[in-house]
Amino acid sequence: MSEVLREDGYIIKIWFNDHPPKHVHVFKSNGECVIELKDRDNFPMLVKFQGMNRKEVTKALKLVNNYHEKLIEKWQAIHGDES
Numbered sequence: 001m002s003e004v005l006r007e008d009g010y011i012i013k014i015w016f017n018d019h020p021p022k023h024v025h026v027f028k029s030n031g032e033c034v035i036e037l038k039d040r041d042n043f044p045m046l047v048k049f050q051g052m053n054r055k056e057v058t059k060a061l062k063l064v065n066n067y068h069e070k071l072i073e074k075w076q077a078i079h080g081d082e083s
Contacts, residue, residue, distance in 0.1 A: 002014050002015075002016060002074070002078060004024065004070075004071060004074050005063075005067055005070075005071075007063060008059070008063070009028055009029070010026055010027065010028050010059070010060060010063055011026070011027045011028075012024050012025070012026050012027075012063070012064065012067075012071070013025045013026075013027070014071075014074060014075055014078055016078060018079070020079070021036055021037075022036065022037040022038075022072060022075045022076075022079075023035060023036045023037060023047060023075075024037065024064060024071055024075075026060040026063070026064065028052055028056050028059075028060065029051070029052075029056075030051045031049065031050060031051030031052030031053075031056060032049065032050060032051060032052070033046060033047075033048065033049035033050075033052055033057055033060050034046075034047040034048050034049070035047065035060065035061060035064045037064075037068065037071055037072050037075060039072075040068070040069065040072065043065060043068075044061060044064045044065055044068055046061060
């Protein structure tokens, strides 16, 4: 597991042994959501969530969108060019 970013109580992680497509796991308190990174021309997409309310999920999506390029680069550094 690689912790990629920590901001406003959110922790974004990428697992070393994870599978395509490119995605991150976002943690807040006792909740988690998985957000697909898509490509550089498309917005990240919520895949699933649990233990987070709508406001927290919305904030997680905004956070991932703000760091989208950096997160794609980090995924590729860990996993190569896998989709």
